Amino acid sequence: MAGVYNVYLKNLVPEDNMDWGEGDMYAVGLHIKQLFDEVCQNSNSTYSTSDYWWDPPKGTVKDTELLVYVLFDSSQSLIAKTRPKWKIDLTKGGNTFFLGYSTPRISEIYLNTMLKFLDAHLLIAKLAFHELMHNKLEPFSVHTSGGGGLATGGMITSSTPLNDTNKELMAKKLGKRIPQYQGAL
Numbered sequence: 001m002a003g004v005y006n007v008y009l010k011n012l013v014p015e016d017n018m019d020w021g022e023g024d025m026y027a028v029g030l031h032i033k034q035l036f037d038e039v040c041q042n043s044n045s046t047y048s049t050s051d052y053w054w055d056p057p058k059g060t061v062k063d064t065e066l067l068v069y070v071l072f073d074s075s076q077s078l079i080a081k082t083r084p085k086w087k088i089d090l091t092k093g094g095n096t097f098f099l100g101y102s103t104p105r106i107s108e109i110y111l112n113t114m115l116k117f118l119d120a121h122l123l124i125a126k127l128a129f130h131e132l133m134h135n136k137l138e139p140f141s142v143h144t145s146g147g148g149g150l151a152t153g154g155m156i157t158s159s160t161p162l163n164d165t166n167k168e169l170m171a172k173k174l175g176k177r178i179p180q181y182q183g184a185l
């Protein structure tokens with residue numbers, strides 16, 4: 001029988017930050033699970049359901065699983081720190097580093113770009129999902145061939161849909177081995 005697909009989030013927001021806490025983490029986690037549950041329910045998926053986990057110990061995340069780093073702003077960028085030659089736009093809501101299939105990939109999102117919006121928790125989950133599409137699918141061109149929706153290269157809002165193409169693309173690749181950078185766990 002098909003198993004549970006695990007998605008991990010690592011909270012690196014400074015502890016003294018008043019705009020972000022455990023209640024927010026819980027809400028974002030539930031939205032992440034909802035999105036990945038929909039992917040798992042797609043007929044192309046070999047998983048039956050998903051779950052989310054915050055702050056896994058180093059070594060927990062399997063190559064088939066996904067990890068996103070949650071930062072307060074892009075000054076904390078792990079990609080900028082560890083991959084200084086990788087061109088990233090630090091004004092966006094997030095970025096993903098990828099290089100071939102065996103180099104661990106890094107997905108990160110920046111909360112300060114999103115917390116001011118209504119439905120911020122849902123928006124954060126959707127932005128995380130977008131970065132995880134890059135993480136799982138690149139060098140497939142997510143922005144131009146991902147079917148729009150949460151694959152869009154444009155602005156993502158809390159009402160941007162997870163559409164059927166998005167679900168199918170992710171469902172087909174969920175079990176693919178794409179190692180995740182665990183150097184900041």
Ligand SMILES: [Zn+2]
Pocket residue numbers: 130134142143152153
């Ligand atoms: Zn993108």
